Amino acid sequence: MKTRREFCLRSCQAATLAIFGSSLATILEGCGSDNPMDSSGGNIxxxxxxxxxxxxxxxxxxxxxxxxxxxxxxxxxxxxxxxxxxxxxxxxxxxxxxxxxxxxxxxxxxxxxxxxxxxxxxxxxxxxxxxxxxxxxxxxxxxxxxxxxxxxxx
Ligand code: FES
The missing domain is CATH 2.102.10.10 (Rieske [2Fe-2S] iron-sulphur domain)
Known part of the structure; x- marks a missing residue:
């Protein structure tokens, strides 16, 4: 049987992981092709x-x-x-x-x-x-x- 304290601890850990995961995805998304010398890709x-x-x-x-x-x-x-x-x-x-x-x-x-x-x-x-x-x-x-x-x- 879980105590109230264990429940709160696990909920907090899950929330932290969700926030961190979301932030990481946002950070990685913004990392695209930031190299100014990189002219590869694109459709032109x-x-x-x-x-x-x-x-x-x-x-x-x-x-x-x-x-x-x-x-x-x-x-x-x-x-x-x-x-x-x-x-x-x-x-x-x-x-x-x-x-x-x-x-x-x-x-x-x-x-x-x-x-x-x-x-x-x-x-x-x-x-x-x-x-x-x-x-x-x-x-x-x-x-x-x-x-x-x-x-x-x-
Ligand atoms: S939009 Fe940021 S370098 Fe072109």
Missing amino acids: ARIQASIVNGTITLTIDANSPLAAVGSAALVQASNSSFLVARTAPDTFTALTAICTHQACTITGYNNQIYTCPCHGSQFNTNGRVVRGPATNALRTFQTQFASNQLIITV
Whole structure:
């Protein structure tokens, strides 16, 4: 037969375990991909490129991940990463891919919205924050498009 004291002790232990378990799950959940150098994962298409004289030149043909209006790609060039979106047949936007919250590389894209894998900040294709925790917009870079060549000035 359990005494009242034993019952209270066991109840307290069970409650402690439940609280600790829940807190641990929350802590682990927040540990995701906090490595700012980690650009793996995410669903965005990748393009490898080079920076030459302060510009990146991309050929946009039918095979390019940027062939369709509404598409976007993560352009990786000379240890820098850029988010490039085709917003109209002749219009592109280029942004830094480094999140303004804690510097993770942004690798998610869906429906004109970029999502950071670390804490879920979202940005539109002009770089504006549409969901925090980030509060600052992504830096933008000038783009020019002609004869299937996209030039990004970085
Ligand atoms: S680094 Fe925290 S949301 Fe991007």
